[in-house]
Amino acid sequence: MTAALCLQARALIEAEPRLAREVARQLARRTNALERCRVSVKTADAPGNSGGMTARQRDLLMFVKTYISRHGFAPSFEEMKRALGLASKAGIHRMIAGLEDRGFLTHAPRRARSIRLVATP
Incomplete structure (x- = not known):
């Protein structure tokens, strides 16, 4: 289940970089999957992801x-x-x-x- 969750999270973040922080927060809330699939809130600030703009x-x-x-x-x-x-x-x-x-x-x-x-x- 964690692998599927990680794939979904990465796909969502790639499609909508502005949602990276919320995706990471939800993953942390549901399970300890945040560390396992290495989805970071810094993904929103990565180059190519709108530069972390507000x-x-x-x-x-x-x-x-x-x-x-x-x-x-x-x-x-x-x-x-x-x-x-x-x-x-x-x-x-x-x-x-x-x-x-x-x-x-x-x-x-x-x-x-x-x-x-x-x-x-």
Whole structure:
């Protein structure tokens, strides 16, 4: 049973990387299969699995991609803040830094509209 469970877990994680943490949690709850089949919560952060992006970061990346394709230049932090419904630009700064760390985009500090897409999931 454990081998079949491991195969199902791996297939689910490959199909939906965002579910890796939940799959690992459920495996740990049902049996001690988590250690036996080596399904790790770090699978969500592995390259090729959306880079471990949060849902908000994914929303921001899609907004930036769409905005650049429509307008030809990057949105301002204020526009990104409004699009995601945030109260302050600090959250945008954190998300931009996270996406930059994961290699999805680059930007020049203290330069308006300097975001450049590197890769998209």
